[in-house]
Amino acid sequence: MVYKFTKNPEKRTLPKAETMAKWMKRNLFSTKTNSVISLFILSGLLKIITPLFNWLFIDAVWVGDSATCRKASGACVAFIKEKFVYIIFGPYPREEIWRPGLTIFLIFALLWWSKEPSRWSKKLIKWWVSCLVVSWILMSGGFGLSLVENSQWGGLPLTIILSFIGIAISYPLGIALALGRRSSMPLIKSFCVIYIELIRGVPMISLLFMSSVMFPLFLPEGVSVDKLLRAQVAIIMFISAYMAEVVRGGLAAIPKGQYEAADALGLNYFQTMKGVILPQALKIVIPPSVNTAIGMLKDTSLVIIIALFDLLSTTKASMKDPEWLGYSVEGYFFAALIYFILCFSMGKYARRLEVEFHRGHKNREVSI
């Protein structure tokens, strides 16, 4: 679809209200070939959707126990209901569940608040830092709260913490690496090139392994660094290399004239980057950055191999309950749904940002 934008971020010009039949005639059955293709796709969709609908609603068990489930042919939603708290919060002590709950609430609330670019300021960064500190205290205890080892953290909070902190730190790090890679100073340049190529050349799993198995070997005896922290560092190292390449693409798209104009005005390197180059380059790379971020969010599920209980691990663990064996489809379906909601909203938000940032550019058409 193509939306037209003029001076202000105007609302999309939606098609005029038209009857369903008219719309279908115009869009689906306008020509013979078009009709054949439409019918083909519609029948295919029907074939997939009908059994899915039956499975999830008609034949499903929404209330009941494992015995009722075993008799029915549809989905065992009761299983999800039973395991909901464990899947979402993992092995966190049951009586303290409000703490990770509040943490997730705080993070989402602040995310919601931060979504308007007009609210982006230094103050907002301070808010985020305080939010993370409060989250940390809530999760791990202290200040009158009972202590909870982070080996007991799990589920959604763990996934959110690993990926959001990962993205938040690796984004600026990636920018720095990208700038370093274009630097004229040979030492900085070669460091950045080697770092980026090395990290991109290995799978994230091996980085996670190294962080959990090899990294402790390099530490002096008696010093131990928390497993969660090590995983977090590995994740940050990994995404920042990818972010760097994404940002580099944006930097390469900025015409030389912009640097020259900035030089001629007497701006120094950092002023040029901050005021002229990065705002344009980062805007260009919103779509690939979000792509990387989404990939990253899903990649956090790999921490399962170093025995951290992220969302996918808790889902898997709950399938092992002897009383509820055999409902893995339901479990995976549920986990996928949560990942989908998170990733889909990220993608949708990114598209909105893109449109918003096109404000002011000459009647530019943005296709979404």
Place this chain on the structure above:
Amino acid sequence: MSNAPIIEMNNMNKWFDDFHVLKNINFKVENGEKIVICGPSGSGKSTLIRCINRLESHQNGKILVDGTELTNNIKNIDRIRADVGMCFQHFNLFPHLSILDNLTLAPIWVRKESKKAASELAMHFLEKVKIADQALKYPGQLSGGQQQRVAIARALCMKPKIMLFDEPTSALDPEMVKEVLDVMVSLAEEGMTMLCVTHEMGFARQVADKVVFMDDGQIVEEAKPDEFFDNPQHERSKEFLSQILH
């Protein structure tokens, strides 16, 4: 000091790798002088004026701008850039900033002016280039001629002593050339020192104190505009003029 030339080049040479672009340039500009530089494509005109604010670096010889020598010394470069404003063929406005922000960015960050003072100065110059009503628009919303006038205003906001123009009208539609030249003429009338690469003969005759003709990296001829256009001395100048006048 006031009688010393504001720009002085002594035996200046520049290479791009092993390509000798500027050969033994000796060149002086007095305070307040208006100079038009012309010559065939690839003769090194742009490179010459870009050496003045160090967008290009020269390899030997000397360049003095307002008494400061251009070397690798960052302080000198900064001092000279503060004195020299530049306008480009393709305007090079910052597309993500409003017109007003384009004008105030450098005064606030480089000259450390307050936002209020910078905005007032910006509006003053926008008024001068007759475009104050567009201050809150973005560059992409203006015509080429308007953008070039904004670019001139942006350079003026840094209060330069010297203005460099690199073919400021050659990317413009014909009907917009005049509005930009008018601004440049009024700037000349106020006594700004100007170096202008252009093939606008009318402009050269009207404001230039001197026309400099370059060919193949050398300054071939320097003369008053009337003398140069009516009675060029060198073969190559004659040839060049016969080409652009037809």
